[in-house]
Amino acid sequence: MFFKHLKIGFLLALAAATLASCSNYQKILKSDDTAAKYNAADSLYQAGKYKKALKLMEQIVPAYRGKPQAERLMYIYANTFYNLEDYYLAGYQFERFATSYPQSDSVEVASYRSARSYYELSPRFSLDQEDTRLGLEKLQGFINNYPNSEYRIEANSLVNELRGKLEKKDYEIAMQYLNIAEYLNSYVPAIEAFENFIVDHPGSEYRKAVFYGRLEAGYKRAITGVPSELQERLLTAKGFYNSFDKYYKNDTSEYKTKADEILQEINARLVVEEEVEESTR
Structure with missing residues (x-):
């Protein structure tokens, strides 16, 4: 019982001190001192x-x-x-x-x-x-x-x-442009976003994916565009492959495999274009 009263007394004293402190704070807050x-x-x-x-x-x-x-x-x-x-x-x-x-x-x-x-x-x-x-x-x-x-x-x-x-934000933006390129009816925004990324983030962990993304966008731009510009755009895409290969020639990732497949398709289409040119001369 004694300890119970002691505890109650302590709590009352603490409450009184808190009230006094709050009252003093409010007094100072309202003063001009x-x-x-x-x-x-x-x-x-x-x-x-x-x-x-x-x-x-x-x-x-x-x-x-x-x-x-x-x-x-x-x-x-x-x-x-x-x-x-x-x-x-x-x-x-x-x-x-x-x-x-x-x-x-x-x-x-x-x-x-x-x-x-x-x-x-x-x-x-x-x-x-x-x-x-x-x-x-x-x-x-x-x-x-x-x-x-x-x-x-x-x-x-x-x-x-x-x-x-x-880097992650810019990479996601570039990939988004690539994913909606058909809806936009243009691969140019994706290519530009990838190129800006390469310039702005030279040491990025996404660099390989970005070089590949630019290649993919360049190739798709060529084959979905107007026929009269196909050859020129294929050559541009081939240049993108060469840039990829410069840095990742000995790479064993899926990006390298896909890039090599795109190169084969580019070369095959360029052969056809050259044959068409020869036949029209």
């Missing part, structure tokens, strides 16, 4: 109570511009957004901090977290990749500005991840 708000925001921030700290910071950030406390306030303000996973505002505020305080001891961390925030905004590969490209740009900028940073290895890893996402 910027110093009290700064101290309370700092304490709440250090205690990990970011939502409460943020409400106070939002009230005093304008008042502290140009003052000695502004540097720390702006840093913890940005980091509060980061800890709350509001990466749009975190990226913006960290970038703003780095611009405003380039000599700060925290500028490297701020620059990294700004870039990292844009990385966090990158969606899965099937969605629009504007934020992925921005994240890649910001991370690469950080690596260039801080080549010896302790965050360099992690930043490089994030760059590779975002590049992989863009």
Whole structure:
């Protein structure tokens, strides 16, 4: 019974302390005392109570511009957004901090977290990749500005991840153009998408598939197009095969087997075209 009363007493005391704390917070929140708000925001921030700290910071950030406390306030303000996973505002505020305080001891961390925030905004590969490209740009900028940073290895890893996402997105787009080429009544978009991929992603894991895809699209463009352009387009497709063979001559994958089959068909059709030309002379 004694311990039961002791437990109840402890809980009541805890509740009373919580109410007093909330009451004090509301009092500070409604006051005009910027110093009290700064101290309370700092304490709440250090205690990990970011939502409460943020409400106070939002009230005093304008008042502290140009003052000695502004540097720390702006840093913890940005980091509060980061800890709350509001990466749009975190990226913006960290970038703003780095611009405003380039000599700060925290500028490297701020620059990294700004870039990292844009990385966090990158969606899965099937969605629009504007934020992925921005994240890649910001991370690469950080690596260039801080080549010896302790965050360099992690930043490089994030760059590779975002590049992989863009590669997959661009590959899926090219393949989609190939798959709907008959519906579009044109293989040109597929060929252009494959060629852009080859230029933009020279070391990609999809490179072999892309070289083959361009060959397939080029060949199908030739045989489904107007007869008067068949020979020229077959020669273009043969050029695509030669590019594939240059890199994958000794390859044993299905892509190489299919590419060789297409080459045989191209050569056979070119022979027929030459015979037709001979007969009409």
